[in-house]
Amino acid sequence: MQVYPCSHCGHLVFFDSMHCVRCGSTLAFVPEAMALRALEPAPGNAPALWQERSPAPGAARYRLCTHRDDGGGCNFALPAHSPHHLCLACRQTHMLPALTDPLLRQHWARIEAAKRQLFYTLARLGLQGTADNADAQASPRYALLADQPGEPTILTGHQGGTITLNVAEADDVERARRRLALHEPYRTLLGHLRHESGHFYWERLVQQGGRLDAFRALFGDERRDYAAALSAHYADGPPPDWQEQHVSAYATAHPWEDWAETWAHYLHMVDLLETASAYDTALRVPGADGIVREHVANPFAHPAPPFDTLVRQWVPLTLLLNSLNRSLGQPDAYPFALSAGAWCKLRFVHDTVQQASSS
Structure with a gap:
C-alpha cells in the first residue's frame, strides 16, 4: 500500500x-x-x-x-x-451480528479494517468506485455473521454479490485452529476477503467480460458440479502434483476456486509491490547481464509496468520479506513457491484486470 x-x-x-x-x-x-x-x-x-x-x-x-x-x-x-x-466502504456491510458483545465488536472492527484495505486495492486497480454516489451493485456487499447456539455454522463464501464472513475468523486463536485443521500455510482476514472478492469479480470480468473460453482453457470448465468437486477435494485432498499448475492446494478443488485463489494471490502481489515501491526499495534481480539492481516498480503506475517486471521483482522481494521475518523469529510471511503454471494463471488475472480498467 x-x-x-x-x-x-x-x-x-x-x-x-x-x-x-x-x-x-x-x-x-x-x-x-x-x-x-x-x-x-x-x-x-x-x-x-x-x-x-x-x-x-x-x-x-x-x-x-x-x-x-x-x-x-x-x-x-x-x-x-x-x-x-x-x-462508502462501511456502507458495503449490510448485515452485522449484535454488537452488544464487546468481543464481537472487536472482531467486527478487525474485519472492517481488512475490508478497507481491500477497498483500497480494488480502487487502485480501477475495479472499485470511489465517488460517494458510486454504484453499489458494481462492488461487493458484505454480511458479517456470528455462529448461534443450535444453528448451523456460518460458512465464509460468496453468493449473488454478497460476501459472507464468519466473524470468528477475526479471532486469532480460532483462525489458527482452522488453518492447522485445514492444512493451510496461509490464512488471514484480508486473504479471505480477497479470495471471496475473486468470486464476485469472476462473474463481472470473466463471465460477463467475454473471457470464458480463455478461462476454461487455462483453469478448466467451471460447469463441473461444484458441490461434488468440493466434497471430493475434502475427502481425497489435492493431487500430488498440484503445485505444477496451482497457487495453493485448495485451488485444485474446482475452477472457480482456482480463479479465486489466483485472484487473491494477485492482490497480495500488487499490494506488497506497491508498499515496497512506496519505500523506494531496491533489489538485486537477475538480468540479461547477470544480477542487476533495480527499484521495485509500482504496479499501479500509469502506464502500468509490464507483468514480466512484476514477476522478476517478486521472488527477491518475497525472499527479503521472509528473511526479515526470520530475523525476528517469525515464520515466513510468504510461504509459497510458484510454478510456471501458476504464473501463467496470474498473468491471466493481470491481463483481465488491465482489460477491465482500460475499458
Missing part, C-alpha cells in the same frame, strides 16, 4: 492512521482523492464539518464516518453534502 506524508506537516503517516503523531492533526482518508488528508473543524456554524488544515479558498469540506468513534475504527471521510452517515 501507499504511505503518505501528513498534508499539514509532512511527517510519515499511513493508510489507516487516525492522527499525525507529530502535529496532532486529525487524519482521514478521502476515497474520491485516494489520499490521506490532515483535517481541522470547519469554522462557522458548521457542526461536524471538517476541512483541510490551511485550506485553499473554496476547498472541499468533509464529514467523518460514523464508525470512526463508535468502535469501528474507520478513518474514511465523506463529502459534506453526502446524504449518508457511513462512508
